[in-house]
Amino acid sequence: MQDDLFGGPPPPPPPPEKTPERRTGVHPAAWGDDLRALAARLPPLLRLGTSSWSYPGWQGLVWEGAHSEQTLAKKGLCVYAQHPLFRTVSIDRSFYRPLTASDYARYAAQVPGHFRFVVKAPSLVTDALVRSEDGRGREPNPAFLNPQLAAQEFVLPALEGLDALTGALVFQLSPLPWTMLDRLPQVLERLRAMLQAQPPLNPPDAVLAVEVRDPEWLAPEHLPHFADVLKSTGATYCLGMHARMPPLADQLPLLRMLWPGPLVCRWNLHPVHGPHGYEDAQKLYAPYDRIHHPAPDEHALLARTLAGICGRGQNAFVTTSNHAEGCAPLTIHTLAEHMAQLSK
Numbered sequence: 001m002q003d004d005l006f007g008g009p010p011p012p013p014p015p016p017e018k019t020p021e022r023r024t025g026v027h028p029a030a031w032g033d034d035l036r037a038l039a040a041r042l043p044p045l046l047r048l049g050t051s052s053w054s055y056p057g058w059q060g061l062v063w064e065g066a067h068s069e070q071t072l073a074k075k076g077l078c079v080y081a082q083h084p085l086f087r088t089v090s091i092d093r094s095f096y097r098p099l100t101a102s103d104y105a106r107y108a109a110q111v112p113g114h115f116r117f118v119v120k121a122p123s124l125v126t127d128a129l130v131r132s133e134d135g136r137g138r139e140p141n142p143a144f145l146n147p148q149l150a151a152q153e154f155v156l157p158a159l160e161g162l163d164a165l166t167g168a169l170v171f172q173l174s175p176l177p178w179t180m181l182d183r184l185p186q187v188l189e190r191l192r193a194m195l196q197a198q199p200p201l202n203p204p205d206a207v208l209a210v211e212v213r214d215p216e217w218l219a220p221e222h223l224p225h226f227a228d229v230l231k232s233t234g235a236t237y238c239l240g241m242h243a244r245m246p247p248l249a250d251q252l253p254l255l256r257m258l259w260p261g262p263l264v265c266r267w268n269l270h271p272v273h274g275p276h277g278y279e280d281a282q283k284l285y286a287p288y289d290r291i292h293h294p295a296p297d298e299h300a301l302l303a304r305t306l307a308g309i310c311g312r313g314q315n316a317f318v319t320t321s322n323h324a325e326g327c328a329p330l331t332i333h334t335l336a337e338h339m340a341q342l343s344k
Contacts, residue, residue, distance in 0.1 A: 026075045028082050029064050038333075039084035041340040043310035047116050047167065048336060049088035050328035051266070051321040053080040057287030061329045081111040083329075085336050088116050088167055090266065090319040095120040095172070098153040104161025116167030116205055118264070118319050121154045125194075127174040145190045147197030155198050159206070166206040168264040168317045170238050175213045184222050188229050195233035205315055209264040211238035215246050218254060227257040239265040241298065241324065244275040248301055255305075263309045265302065267320040267331065270295065281323040292326035294334075303338035 042048070054073035059066055063079050080086055091107065093099070107117065123131075128144045143149050150171075158169055171194075180187050195208060210230060212218075217226055230237055237254050245251065255263065270293045273281045285292055302318070309316050320331045 026067055026072065026079050027064050028079050029060050029062055031084055035333075036084045038336055038340055041343050042085075042336060043307070043316075043339070045310040045314065046306055046316045046339070047088035047318070048332050049086045049090065049118070049317075049319050050080075050332065051090040051268075051319050052092050053077055053089055055288050055322065055328075057289040057327070058329055059289075061289070061327070077107060078110040081115055085332055087114060088118055088317050088319060090118040090120065090170075092120055094154070094158075095123050095126075098122040098124060099157060099161075101157040101161040104158055106161075108162050108165045111165065113164075116165055116317065117158075117162050118168045118170060118266070118317050119154075119158050119162075119166075121150065121169065121171045123174065124153060125150045126171050128176050128180055129174075145187075145194040147194045150194050151198055155208075159199065159201070159203065162203070164203050166201070166203040167315075168207050168209045168238070168262075169201075170209045170211055170264065170266070172211040172238070172240075172266075173213065175244065181214060181216050184216060185225060188222070188225050192229040192233060195229070195235050201234075205262075207262050207264065207315070208233070208235040209238040210235055211240045211264075211266060213240065213242065213244045215244070218246060218251060223254060223257070227254055231258055236261050236264055239263070241265065241267040241269075241302075243269045243271045243273055243277055247271075248298055248305075252305065260312065260314060262315040263306065263317070265316075265318045267298075267302075267318065267324040269321065269323045270325060273323075278323065285322055285326040288322040288327050290327055291330050291334075294325055299335055299338045303335060303342055306339060307342045 053062070053076045054069045056067055056069060056072065062083055063072075063076065067076070077089070080089065091099075124143055125146055126144075127141055130138050130141045132138050155169060159166055176187065191210065198208060201207065216222065236258055237251075239248065239251050239255065241248055269278060269281060272293050306316050306318065318335070320328045320335075322328045325331045
């Protein structure tokens with residue numbers, strides 16, 4: 001009866017609440033089925049991507065959570081490469097300092113087998129001037145378009161490190177001084193000699209491409225010569241959508257002169273900023289999380305061009321900068337939507 005009068009033993013205390021585990025590292029954003037369906041409608045020979053990947057402002061678009069630029073530079077590529085629309089990326093840091101085969105191999109180890117890299121050649125061989133820290137040209141660069149340096153410091157390490165993941169190896173030639181622009185035929189022959197001296201490109205999708213930052217290269221008196229240099233060396237022209245260059249429509253004639261062949265395009269800087277407006281775009285667009293200056297006409301023309309190239313069995317590589325419209329991932333998404341509309 002004692003137990004009945006005073007009740008049974010007290011109930012056990014409730015178990016302590018579990019503290020949610022904190023996720024560490026960089027993880028993909030929540031990509032929906034619509035995005036995956038959009039990617040499935042793109043031509044298999046088309047590879048879209050961005051210029052580099054270490055932007056904290058892409059939170060919610062590419063990765064979840066807040067991360068520093070340093071963290072994303074080290075750990076963001078493997079997440080970037082899982083994005084349904086991204087099948088390439090431009091390695092831009094190689095422009096400022098030559099990378100080793102080991103550097104390239106580390107990048108290659110972070111992406112799936114269908115991925116291909118677009119890589120910029122070091123300014124060591126693509127800048128006609130030796131520049132001071134503020135970017136001003138000091139004196140002629142003796143290594144400009146040097147065939148041996150181009151091979152040793154760029155093409156060979158990239159091919160060794162990236163192997164089958166090699167896409168477009170881009171020689172982006174910085175603006176030339178007027179003394180060289182006045183002698184462009186000689187510069188073109190110098191370019192021919194450099195391209196001819198490069199090793200064979202064994203990976204199936206690898207291609208050498210030349211991007212320029214002076215409209216004079218596309219002038220009627222130089223265009224046939226430029227096309228002959230590229231065609232005779234097996235290289236192609238990289239469409240440079242940049243404020244220094246003519247509109248996309250005015251660059252396509254050179255691509256037609258090189259047909260058949262792959263397409264390489266780097267969408268760099270919106271013309272609203274002018275030819276020297278990189279810093280203005282950087283200040284306005286950061287943190288690169290939305291579109292500021294949409295370019296629907298460029299999207300439409302580029303999409304039609306890509307559809308024609310890929311529809312005839314040629315590869316296409318397109319990378320976009322945050323400075324094209326304000327947010328590179330959203331620019332790629334819009335371009336993909338234009339491409340999907342053409343497939344209806």
